Amino acid sequence: MQSYITVKNPSVFEYEDRKSVFIGMAMPVSTEAEAIAFIDSVKKQYPDARHHVYAYALRENSTMRFTDDREPQGTAGMPVLDVIRKNGCTDVVIVVTRYFGGTLLGTGGLVRAYTAAAIGALENAEIIRYDIYSSAEFEINYSDYGKISPILSEVGFRISDTIFEENVKISGSILSSNFDVLREKMTEITSGRVEIKLLGEKFEC
Structure with a gap:
């Protein structure tokens, strides 16, 4: 690997849709242990949230993982991972924490919301290239x-x-x-x- 793209800083981005609040958080990491530690820290920071959806990609063993965390399959974790992949990023974890606002968003609404929160978090983290x-x-x-x-x-x-x-x-x-x-x-x-x-x-x- 002659170069790779990642993020420079930790970041937070908030997105709201019909009173559901989606808090997107991005963090540069280099190992799976660091990614898991960040995910755990977010869960402790927002213990009353309904969902903690995450995705991460690492150079280490070319690892990619995601979870929908009880959202309908394919509506949460995969859209977040898609944001990482479409930007060509690695060594990054994104967690999107959701506070439910009382209105169901439907599968399309969930995909749009999780995607928007992930994009915002990634952009705020400043995408950089290493050579x-x-x-x-x-x-x-x-x-x-x-x-x-x-x-x-x-x-x-x-x-x-x-x-x-x-x-x-x-x-x-x-x-x-x-x-x-x-x-x-x-x-x-x-x-x-x-x-x-x-x-x-x-x-x-």
Whole structure:
């Protein structure tokens, strides 16, 4: 997996239909244990609610789960999961808590309400994309240092640290797909006087 889409922040979104209140809550998670812990915390926060519908998707084992929590089959959990999937998200859990308002909404009304609450929660959580970045470092002399800024900017190298000693030591990260381009351009502009060390890879947004 070279990239994935998830949410940045916990969020809450409230939707009302014929006095039934649907509270959509999204949370970034990375494991099933974290997803379950969040679901349990919502149930404790709203103990008097009639339904706690949830769905989650994880990179871990490509896991996807949902529940209708006593709503008619297919009207609640699956619509919430569909919102997650249609946005291409993973490592996220959405819980929609419902307070019944006394009027039956019908299957179509339930699907619309749970979908709306899930969409609102996801949008409020800020959808973000993570890509694989290569962490790298290199040492360069002062005469070459003035030449490299345009190159680093061009290839999208993110500088995290610069140390000025006998030479200039620079560390940072770059999209893994651009690492070879960085190395080629740096070798060319310094006539081979720089060696870029690859330290590892990690996901960054």
